[in-house]
Amino acid sequence: xxxxxxSPRHKVTETGTxxxxxxxxxxxxxxxxxxxxxxxxxxxLIHYSYGVKDTDKGEVSDGYSVSRSKTEDFLLTLESATSSxxxxxxxAISESTSGGGQETQYFGPGxxxxxx
Amino acid sequence: xxxxxxxxTEISVVEKEDVxxxxxxxxRDTTYYLFWYKQPPSGELVFLIRRNxxxxxxxxxxxxxxxxxxxxxxxxxxxxxxxxxxxxxxxCALSDVIKxxxxxxxxxxxxxxxxxx
Numbered sequence: 001x002x003x004x005x006x007s008p009r010h011k012v013t014e015t016g017t018x019x020x021x022x023x024x025x026x027x028x029x030x031x032x033x034x035x036x037x038x039x040x041x042x043x044x045l046i047h048y049s050y051g052v053k054d055t056d057k058g059e060v061s062d063g064y065s066v067s068r069s070k071t072e073d074f075l076l077t078l079e080s081a082t083s084s085x086x087x088x089x090x091x092a093i094s095e096s097t098s099g100g101g102q103e104t105q106y107f108g109p110g111x112x113x114x115x116x
Numbered sequence: 117x118x119x120x121x122x123x124x125t126e127i128s129v130v131e132k133e134d135v136x137x138x139x140x141x142x143x144r145d146t147t148y149y150l151f152w153y154k155q156p157p158s159g160e161l162v163f164l165i166r167r168n169x170x171x172x173x174x175x176x177x178x179x180x181x182x183x184x185x186x187x188x189x190x191x192x193x194x195x196x197x198x199x200x201x202x203x204x205x206x207x208c209a210l211s212d213v214i215k216x217x218x219x220x221x222x223x224x225x226x227x228x229x230x231x232x233x
Binding site: 033035040043044045048050058059088090094103107109 | 120122125151153159160161163166207209218219220221223224225226
């Protein structure tokens with residue numbers, strides 16, 4: 001158990017409303033990531049964080065923002081939700097090692113988001 | 117750009133049959149890492165294996181085995197004597213190093229394995 005929780009686990013919202021998803025870890029790991037999962041695409045990276053207040057964009061970052069004010073929490077915000085953002089969102093963490101790319105990512109349980 | 121291709125979208129087998137999942141990747145990096153994850157029907161992602169580009173030895177873990185061939189850019193996964201509990205979606209992923217910032221994973225589209233009793 002990697003000690004990762006996501007909240008909410010399920011959410012239904014309407015187009016145009018802001019939505020915030022939370023990822024919480026108990027492992028004190030430095031690196032955290034947000035992915036979305038869509039049929040046929042596997043998982044795609046939205047944003048990632050390499051420390052408190054240190055974040056950067058991933059492959060599919062348009063329409064999303066993130067914040068990390070504490071080591072244990074990584075928030076993903078959909079500024080104005082659209083139907084194309086209906087997806088399953090996964091948070092992941094990885095251990096802080098030498099940064100050589102070998103860190104294994106462990107995933108949270110996921111959040112199912114439906115935008116009507 | 118990194119790319120991972122899992123050409124098989126779905127495989128259906130009868131229990132006790134062997135099943136091999138293909139994974140082909142593209143990268144310009146000389147050092148990289150490959151991963152397999154399992155996603156059972158319950159939806160969570162379970163880490164199975166990590167392999168670095170310098171280690172081409174095959175690996176076996178119980179009924180699972182992995183064949184890494186750098187020459188063909190493939191990292192295939194075999195389940196021997198499949199069981200119903202092996203029914204899941206399996207993802208292959210390639211690591212892209214972000215200097216001093218962890219790593220980004222590029223995932224294949226996944227292969228759904230259905231094991232029938």
